[in-house]
Structures are given as C-alpha cells and as structure tokens.
Amino acid sequence: MNLRNISMFAIMAVLLLLVGFLQSWSVAMGLLNMCLISAIMALGVNIQWGYAGLFSVGTMGFVAVGGLAVVLTSMPPVHEAWAAGGLGILAGLALGVLTIVGAVQVWKRMKPGLARTLTLIAVIVVGFVLYRAVLDPAVDAVEGTNTAAAGYLGGAGLPVLLSWAVGALLAAGVAWVIGKVSLGLRSDYLAIATLGIAETIIAVMKNEDWLSRGVRNVNGLPRPVPYEVDLQNSVAFQGWADWFGLSTVEASSLFVKLCYAVLFIIVLAAIMWLSERAWRAPWGRMMRAIRDNETAARAMGKNVTARHLQVFILGSAICGLAGAMLTTLDGLMTPGAYQPLRFTFLIWVMVIVGGSGNNWGAVLGGFLIWFLWVEVEPIGTWLITVGTSAMPADSALRAHLLDSAAYMRLMTMGLILLVVLRFAPRGLIPEK
Amino acid sequence: MDILNALVLLGNFVLIPALSYGSQLALGALGITLIYGILRFSHFAHGDIMAFGTMVVVLVTWLLQGWGVSLGPLPTALLALPAGIVATALALLFIDRSVYRFYRRVKAQPIVIVMASLGVMFVLNGLVRFIIGPNDQNFADGARFLFTVRDFREATGLDEGLGLRVSQVITIITTLVVVSGLFWFLNRTRAGKSMRAYSDNEDLALLSGINPERVVTITWLIVAVLVTVAGTLYGLDKSFKPFTYFQLLLPMFAAAILGGMGNPVGAVVGAYIIALSEVGVTYAFRKFLQYLLPESWAPDGLVQLLSTDYKFAVSFVLLVVVLLIRPTGLFKGQTL
Numbered sequence: 001m002n003l004r005n006i007s008m009f010a011i012m013a014v015l016l017l018l019v020g021f022l023q024s025w026s027v028a029m030g031l032l033n034m035c036l037i038s039a040i041m042a043l044g045v046n047i048q049w050g051y052a053g054l055f056s057v058g059t060m061g062f063v064a065v066g067g068l069a070v071v072l073t074s075m076p077p078v079h080e081a082w083a084a085g086g087l088g089i090l091a092g093l094a095l096g097v098l099t100i101v102g103a104v105q106v107w108k109r110m111k112p113g114l115a116r117t118l119t120l121i122a123v124i125v126v127g128f129v130l131y132r133a134v135l136d137p138a139v140d141a142v143e144g145t146n147t148a149a150a151g152y153l154g155g156a157g158l159p160v161l162l163s164w165a166v167g168a169l170l171a172a173g174v175a176w177v178i179g180k181v182s183l184g185l186r187s188d189y190l191a192i193a194t195l196g197i198a199e200t201i202i203a204v205m206k207n208e209d210w211l212s213r214g215v216r217n218v219n220g221l222p223r224p225v226p227y228e229v230d231l232q233n234s235v236a237f238q239g240w241a242d243w244f245g246l247s248t249v250e251a252s253s254l255f256v257k258l259c260y261a262v263l264f265i266i267v268l269a270a271i272m273w274l275s276e277r278a279w280r281a282p283w284g285r286m287m288r289a290i291r292d293n294e295t296a297a298r299a300m301g302k303n304v305t306a307r308h309l310q311v312f313i314l315g316s317a318i319c320g321l322a323g324a325m326l327t328t329l330d331g332l333m334t335p336g337a338y339q340p341l342r343f344t345f346l347i348w349v350m351v352i353v354g355g356s357g358n359n360w361g362a363v364l365g366g367f368l369i370w371f372l373w374v375e376v377e378p379i380g381t382w383l384i385t386v387g388t389s390a391m392p393a394d395s396a397l398r399a400h401l402l403d404s405a406a407y408m409r410l411m412t413m414g415l416i417l418l419v420v421l422r423f424a425p426r427g428l429i430p431e432k
Numbered sequence: 433m434d435i436l437n438a439l440v441l442l443g444n445f446v447l448i449p450a451l452s453y454g455s456q457l458a459l460g461a462l463g464i465t466l467i468y469g470i471l472r473f474s475h476f477a478h479g480d481i482m483a484f485g486t487m488v489v490v491l492v493t494w495l496l497q498g499w500g501v502s503l504g505p506l507p508t509a510l511l512a513l514p515a516g517i518v519a520t521a522l523a524l525l526f527i528d529r530s531v532y533r534f535y536r537r538v539k540a541q542p543i544v545i546v547m548a549s550l551g552v553m554f555v556l557n558g559l560v561r562f563i564i565g566p567n568d569q570n571f572a573d574g575a576r577f578l579f580t581v582r583d584f585r586e587a588t589g590l591d592e593g594l595g596l597r598v599s600q601v602i603t604i605i606t607t608l609v610v611v612s613g614l615f616w617f618l619n620r621t622r623a624g625k626s627m628r629a630y631s632d633n634e635d636l637a638l639l640s641g642i643n644p645e646r647v648v649t650i651t652w653l654i655v656a657v658l659v660t661v662a663g664t665l666y667g668l669d670k671s672f673k674p675f676t677y678f679q680l681l682l683p684m685f686a687a688a689i690l691g692g693m694g695n696p697v698g699a700v701v702g703a704y705i706i707a708l709s710e711v712g713v714t715y716a717f718r719k720f721l722q723y724l725l726p727e728s729w730a731p732d733g734l735v736q737l738l739s740t741d742y743k744f745a746v747s748f749v750l751l752v753v754v755l756l757i758r759p760t761g762l763f764k765g766q767t768l
Binding site: 053055128136181182184185186187188191192193195196197199206207340341345348349403404407409410411412413414418421422425 | 558
C-alpha cells in the first residue's frame with residue numbers, strides 16, 4: 001500500500017461521509033454495507049480472473065446459490081410438507097443423481113460404438129422417466145400444503161450466520177460440477193457456458209417451488225442482529241439514543257446497519273487476508289504462471305486443468321458467501337431479482353476498474369462502482385432537472401427524460417468500463 | 433391412431449413456431465459467427481445492438497403509422513426496416529471506430545476486446561431503455577393471420593387446425609432471402625471472397641493486398657443488416673422488450689457455437705436445432721400422443737419434459753453436450 005492507494009481509499013471514505021452529511025446517515029450506512037458485499041464478490045471474481053485468467057460470467061448463479069443456502073439453513077422446517085412429500089423428493093433427486101452418474105459411467109467404461117450410444121440413451125431415458133415419476137407427485141404434495149404461507153420444505157432451522165458458510169460450500173459444490181464439465185473449454189466458450197449455468201440456476205430457483213417457493217419469494221428470514229422494534233422497546237437503548245441526540249427510530253435503524261457492517265467487515269478482512277496470503281504463496285505464483293503462459297506452465301509439470309478447477313471453486317465459493325450475506329441483509333429471498341447485468345457484469349466492471357490481479361484494487365472497485373451504481377441515479381435526475389429547467393413544466397420530452405434518468409447508471413457503468421479499459425487497462429490499483 | 437391430426441397438431445404448436453424462432457436465431461447467430469470469424473472476438477453486445485436496431489424500426493414505424501402510411505396486410509415495420517438498418521450500421525461503425533479499432537491496432541488479446549464489448553453492452557442497454565423505456569412495445573400491424581386454425585379446420589375437415597401467422601411467413605421468407613443473399617455475397621463477390629480469405633489467414637490476406645479495415649467495415653455493415661432484420665422479425669412475431677433481446681444472447685451464442693464458431697452454415701443449422709429443442713422440450717405432448725397411441729395407453733400427465741421457464745437450460749445443455757463430444761462444434765469452426 002503506497003500513498004496513492006491509501007489516498008484513493010480515503011477519497012472513497014470521504015464520498016461515503018458526504019452521503020451521510022448530504023443525504024442521511026441511514027443511506028450512507030446502507031451504502032457501506034452493500035459496498036462491503038460488492039467488495040467480497042469482486043474478490044471472488046478477481047480470484048478467478050486476476051489470479052488464473054478464467055473468464056467466467058456465471059457470478060449471478062453462485063450469488064443466487066448463496067441466497068438459497070440462507071433459506072435452506074435458517075428457515076424453520078415445514079413439518080407437514082416433509083410429511084407430505086419430503087422423502088419422495090429426496091428419493092427423486094437421488095434417482096436423478098444416479099441417472100447422471102450411471103450415464104457418465106457408461107460413457108467412460110464402455111467402448112465407443114453403437115452399443116455405448118444405445119445404452120447411454122436407455123440409461124438416460126429410463127432414469128428420467130423414473131425420476132419424474134417419483135419426483136412429480138411428491139412435489140405436488142409438498143406444494144399443495146398451505147400454499148399461502150408455506151408450500152415448500154423449509155430449511156434446517158439453524159442459526160443464520162451458519163448459512164454463510166453453507167452458502168460458500170453449496171456454491172463450491174455447484175462450481176465443482178460445472179467446472180468438471182466446462183473448464184476444458186476454450187475461454188470464450190467457457191464464458192457462454194457459465195452464462196448459461198447462471199440462467200439455469202435462476203430458472204431452477206424460480207420454478208422449483210418446493211425448494212425456494214419460486215416467485216412467491218421467501219420472506220422473514222431470521223437475522224443475526226437485533227430487530228429495530230426490540231431495540232426501540234428497550235429502555236437501555238432509549239437511553240443510548242438520547243445520549244447521542246438521535247430519535248429512537250433513527251438510532252435503532254443505524255445500530256442494526258452498524259451491526260451488519262461489523263459482521264461484513266470481519267468477513268471481508270478474513271477473505272482479504274487469506275487472498276493476500278495465497279497471492280504471495282508459491283500457489284499464487286503458480287497461478288500467475290498458468291495465467292500468463294498456460295503451455296509453459298504445463299510443460300513445467302503443472303496440472304493446469306486441476307488448478308483451474310480449484311481456483312474456479314474458490315472464487316465461486318466466495319461469491320456464494322457474498323450471496324448468502326446479501327440475502328441475510330435483505331431478509332428475504334427473491335429469485336426474480338437476480339439479473340445478469342447487476343449480479344454478473346457489474347461485478348466484472350468492479351474488478352476491471354479496480355485493477356484485476358490486485359485484491360486491494362478489487363475491493364476499491366467494489367466500493368467505487370457500487371457507490372456510483374446507487375448515486376448516479378439521483379445525480380442524473382438532478383442533472384436532467386437542471387438541464388431541462390428551461391423547458392415548459394408540462395413538456396412531454398422533459399417528463400420522458402426525467403422518467404428515464406434511472407437508466408443513466410447503465411450508460412455510466414459502460415462508459416467507465418470503456419474509459420478504464422482504454423486509458424488505464426490495469427485498473428485504478430494495478431497488479432504489482 | 434390418427435397420424436394426420438397428430439402431425440397437424442405438432443406442426444401448429446412445435447414445427448412452425450420453431451421454424452420461425454429458429455430463423456430469427458439464425459440471423460442473430462450469423463452475425464455472431466461473422467464477427468468471430470473476422471474480428472476474432474465474442475461479441476457480447478449482440479443482443480443489445482439488436483435491441484437498438486429494432487428500437488429504431490419501432491420508432492420509425494410509429495412515425496409512419498402517425499402519417500397514415502401502411503402496407504395493407506403487411507406490417508408497416510417492413511417499410512421502416514431500411515431506416516433501422518442504416519441507423520444500426522452507423523452505430524456499429526461509430527462503436528468500431530471509437531472502441532474496437534484501438535484494440536485491433538495494439539493487437540490486444542481477444543478477451544480484452546470481449547471486455548470492451550461488455551462496456552458497449554452496458555451503454556447500449558442503457559441507451560435503449562433511456563429512449564424507449566424497459567416495457568413491452570407493440571408495433572405489429574396489418575393482417576395477423578394468413579389463415580387461422582379455424583379456416584384450416586373448415587377447409588380440411590380435420591379435428592386439429594394449423595394457423596399460420598403473417599409474421600411467421602414473413603420471418604421465414606425474409607430469412608431465406610437474407611441468408612441466401614449472404615452466402616451469395618461470401619462465395620461469389622470479390623468483397624465476400626476477401627472476407628473469407630481474411631478470416632482464413634490474416635497474414636496471407638494482408639500480403640495479397642486485402643485492406644483489413646475495409647473487410648472490417650463490410651463485416652459491420654452485414655452485421656447491421658442481420659441484427660436489425662432478426663430483431664424486427666422477432667419483435668413482430670412476439671413483441672419488443674429490451675430485456676428479452678438481451679436474453680437472446682444465450683441461444684444465439686449457443687447456436688453459433690453449436691454449429692462451430694466462424695462457420696455460417698453451422699450457425700444456421702445450430703439455430704434451428706436450438707429452436708426446435710427449446711420448443712420441443714417445453715411442449716406438452718399429451719394430445720399428440722393421444723392421437724397416436726391406443727386409448728388405453730394414453731398418458732395421464734401433460735408429457736411435458738420441462739416447464740417453459742427452462743428453455744434457457746435447453747440451449748445451455750445442448751451446448752455443453754456438443755462441446756464435450758465435439759469441441760469444434762458440428763461443423764468445423766474458423767472457416768467463413
């Protein structure tokens with residue numbers, strides 16, 4: 001960390017403080033929390049792209065898996081749904097997995113030829129029919145139980161903080177499967193394949209109501225921090241709020257956000273420390289060697305495919321962790337809210353702008369880009385209001401422009417990315 | 433057993449929709465494959481430039497409709513198409529000159545240009561929403577059906593009917609014209625041959641006096657035609673919504689990769705395969721089987737392999753399977 005980098009982080013802090021003074025401290029704290037989560041996601045992508053040069057655009061999928069993990073871990077189990085069809089669903093899924101394993105084994109063990117093709121098709125068709133025959137009635141039974149409030153299996157009823165680890169593990173598991181299949185592909189094919197994976201994961205979460213309630217969302221997720229209402233009713237807290245000269249409502253909201261911020265900072269610091277250790281370790285040097293010249297690294301006896309798989313899993317696990325944190329912060333899981341522009345490509349902008357291959361850069365990028373993503377909209381509205389103030393108040397063009405101000409943020413992000421790529425391709429904090 | 437009714441049913445709900453959707457995808461995938469063959473990068477802004485071109489067509493169509501111009505039974509959008517193509521061509525050339533050309537000069541890695549196309553994607557995405565908004569826009573007019581399901585039933589006396597929408601006929605005819613025009617251009621004209629030569633071997637093409645900037649310009653012009661036509665046809669067939677066009681990126685890329693990146697024939701074939709499997713896998717085959725099987729065998733369920741929301745998964749799974757078995761795609765890649 002030299003003076004230049006420190007001053008960039010200082011500017012970032014001043015920007016957040018300015019929001020606190022000009023807008024409100026609640027907005028500033030909310031921004032800070034999202035900046036922290038964005039920074040973790042950016043670290044995950046940086047490990048894949050900056051360390052190993054993997055062009056994976058499936059970030060959204062892993063973030064969503066992390067969100068699902070929160071539901072699966074922390075929501076109380078729905079006993080009547082389990083009774084109605086829990087075992088059936090488990091059996092159906094097991095059959096599905098068996099089918100895939102069987103098909104892979106047939107493909108690997110039998111000699112290529114007509115016999116193998118026919119056996120393969122037979123295994124897949126029979127497996128699929130059995131899978132649907134077992135799964136469908138169980139799913140209908142589960143989804144039929146009390147559709148207004150439940151209609152899904154619920155979770156394990158464990159503490160919500162545990163779900164962050166589960167989110168990382170679940171994302172790692174999904175990444176293992178995907179990596180096994182698609183990491184042998186050429187770089188731009190991998191990009192399309194991961195883009196497809198992400199869409200598929202979202203489609204599963206939107207459709208499989210027994211798992212995630214689909215588009216009916218899961219709300220009321222447990223929180224790792226106190227509830228505002230409880231704080232407002234506590235006499236001790238009222239005393240604290242008075243001491244700071246704040247209203248109890250405002251103080252409670254700030255306090256909750258502060259608790260989240262502390263949790264997030266701990267996670268970010270831990271991941272940052274581990275990433276920096278990995279970067280300096282022989283493992284990091286090997287990764288850079290693979291990134292910069294795959295053929296040479298292979299010639300030195302490095303198992304490039306295995307290392308790619310490893311780094312893909314690590315990066316995805318971090319994205320899953322961040323996804324679980326995000327869902328915990330929101331307190332609800334909405335599968336429909338996952339959009340590739342916001343959850344994949346925006347994270348990429350963070351990494352490129354911040355400086356790929358540099359963890360501090362990724363963190364700064366996460367902070368700065370999220371800040372702009374949120375703040376460009378009010379700035380754009382203000383600019384348009386000022387710019388069109390000469391027009392008559394009932395002008396249709398003016399109304400249209402004001403309505404469209406929200407889309408300024410997409411253009412701004414694109415322009416920032418293009419300008420950085422052109423004039424500072426190594427990012428704000430370049431790789432050392 | 434009632435084979436005729438079963439076939440008509442399948443035609444109405446699977447084959448014709450897949451044929452027109454496949455044609456729209458084919459035009460998009462051809463653009464992707466051309467850009468890959470000549471400029472050697474995956475053009476991530478493809479869905480959004482498609483939305484841009486279609487947006488211009490929609491706006492001009494509204495203008496024409498406002499003036500009272502119409503083509504009778506045909507949609508007015510066909511009249512607006514040239515304007516859309518010109519606007520898209522200008523936009524693409526401007527983007528190329530201001531963004532991509534720099535990276536060609538410094539011989540940047542393809543992946544850097546892909547990043548730049550992500551930036552372009554964001555800008556276009558925002559621009560289109562800024563101008564026309566994120567909502568569904570309907571701009572189809574003229575006659576809706578060439579003949580409806582009812583007409584068909586009355587004419588043939590079958591239980592099942594086959595409807596043919598004007599937009600589907602236009603899609604299929606336009607695609608035939610555009611694709612054959614493209615193949616004629618690539619194989620028979622000097623400019624087309626120089627494009628193929630450039631794609632095949634850049635250095636050799638340079639040595640034989642082919643001007644790379646000219647080849648690049650021609651490529652963008654062709655891409656402008658392809659995306660605007662594809663986008664307009666898709667919009668006429670369904671409706672125009674910027675986000676849907678962004679989502680088309682995946683099936684279009686899947687089609688191009690399935691056929692072998694850089695291979696135009698492959699892109700067209702890949703597009704039809706993707707379209708047919710997307711429609712086929714999400715179609716409920718119960719009625720179809722009822723016609724074919726004896727009554728006692730008739731299935732109880734819908735016999736739908738996957739629910740319609742999984743259509744993205746279909747293109748993705750097909751893509752991965754083909755790449756695992758045949759990494760170059762169905763047709764060998766890198767030959768324009």
